[in-house]
Amino acid sequence: MQNEQMTREEFIRSEISKSRHKVCFKGRAPEEIMLNMGDGTSLRTIIYRPDTQEPVPAIITRTCYPELDDIHRVRGEEYSKRGLAFVYQYCRGTGGSEGVWEPNVNERADGKTTIDWICGQDWVKNAGYMGCSYLALTGWVIADILPAKVKTMYLTHYGVFRHTSAYKDGLFRHDVLTSWTMNNAGFKIDADYLKSCRYMPHIGADEKLWGRRLDWYRHWITASDRSDEYWEQGFWKMLRDMPEKVTVPIFMAEGWYDHHLGSAIETYCALSDDVRKKSAFLIGAWNHIFQPKLEGHSGVNFETSEDIRALDWFFDILVDEKEPQAQVKAYIIGDDSWHLRSSYQIKPLSEKRLHIADKNSLGVYCLTDTAAGRAGFASYTYDPNNPVISHGAESMLFTEKDQGSLLQPEPNYREDVISCISGVFEKGFTIFGSISVSLTVSSDAKDTAFAVKVMEIMSGGKTVNIRTGITTLGYRNGAEARLSYEPESKVSVRIDMWDIAWKVQPGSKIRIDITSSDFPQYSIHSNYAGCWSFQDKTRIAKQHVYFGSGADSYICFPILEDE
Secondary structure: OOOOOOOHHHHHHHHHHOOOOOOOOOEOOOEEEEEEOOOOOEEEEEEEOEOOOOOEEEEEEEEOOHHHHHHHHHHHHHHHHOOOEEEEEEOOOOOOOOOOOOOOOOHHHHHHHHHHHHHOOOOEEEEEEEEEOHHHHHHHOOOOOOOOOEEEEEEEOOOOOHHHHHEEOOEEOHHHHHHHHHHOOOOOOOOOHHHHHHOOOHHHHHHHHHOOOOHHHHHHHHOOOOOOHHHHOHHHHHHHOOHHHOOOOEEEEEEOOOOOHHHHHHHHHHOOHHHHOOOEEEEEOEOOOOOEOEOOOOOOOOOOOHHHHHHHHHHHHHHOOOOOOOEEEEEEEOOOEEEEEOOOOOOOOEEEEEEEEEEOOOOOEEEEOOOOOOOEEEEEEEOOOOOOEOOOEOOOOOOHHHEOEOEOOOOOOOOOOEEEEEOOOOOOEEEEEOOEEEEEEEEOOOOOEEEEEEEEEOOOOOEEEEEEEEEEOOOHHHOOOOOOOOOOOOEEEEEEOOOEEEEEOOOOEEEEEEEOOOEOOOOOOOOOOOOHHHOOOOOOEEEEEEEOOOOOOEEEEEEEEEO
């Protein structure tokens, strides 16, 4: 994690200096060229090389973020001193490159032209591709057309299953893609972010609030079905199919609180068996910029140094020509330890279920080990104009203060939040995998949302969130296209959450909160059926959650180990 007294440049230089790879060369002065893409457009390309006549490994990255130029320059200087060339290039329409900026569209053709040119230089012995977030996307889109000199790719905080990163059961991830759009539209947007997220109908937010139509954003906000042709053809289909075509070793890194986590896990699991046998997957306790986000836990084993990991990976493969071995390494929150294995497909030893039951003497709904009990229900009113605000979340990018595992308010802190609390666990247990919550529900609306937050109440009373999840009646139980719903009818809905590795401490309790919104992590449900971005009005909905005999509602934990 960056020392707040250091600049980014000073921090990266300091981290690289701690690596086992010491200065052994003098770096040449950087060279800037305008590399022609073959269609009359030239892209600004910056080259750092060690001062040697011998061919050297080259690390390549392509970026659309000029504001991070200092990071690439210091990496270029430090890598070249250690015998590696470092080449970075700005995508079309960014950072001094010619052309018009349009996300994703030109990255495959431009990336192929660039990497072929670099690998064709006589000073390049072999090569590796490096990128985080959008810079990782620029690697994934050429992963099946790499020159023979490219021996590996180091791609972090990105997954190729774009619908997973954009939607959860029909609800759009505003804090990821609306915020990214406003910051990367290709022109300055001065509109208020939260006002933009709440604008109805949202399909007009670009022209009405931002001043210009953005068709690529409109595609995102209207293709809510996973089976929509937008995701099933063209660029996103090509990208989704990429993992099975990769042949070189891949290093992937993710964070439990990075908004690409769900897609990245799918991506790693979609790699061929042969590639996984020589690839690595690391998941830490951090957010998108490798900051640990654990307000309720301390630790000394966060291992946040991305530059040291990258150097080790590239040196092992490109310099020492070692064959990497399969490795999956996941940080266990609450234990400050890393779980190491050769495969991500972990089969839990057991599952732990806690069932919702009637209120206790303190007026709080209970979580019990058994499903037996008197039938009952909890009710609340959901008003889309007064949403529950995200606080403690795994799928946020812009609103950094609400990312991660944070201290939570008291139970039932709002009238539209139903809290359920377990008894004390005498023994701890370790969760690894996807927590799920199954609810029997009804609503007087034709479509609506149900959201859940899972928390640990520690022995001293401190409460921190473990995971959140949300679903809609229209996309209930993993439906790829919108389903109909008859108001007032009881249905079962399952909310599957992104994976987590978390140790519940002895003496703790589990708490879940049930509500119908989680904004701006997700778009606000209007309580009307249909695509969210076309809704132009809202209505209040009366929600019911049933439990007990004949209507079981429960939470299920995948348990890694019994202690």
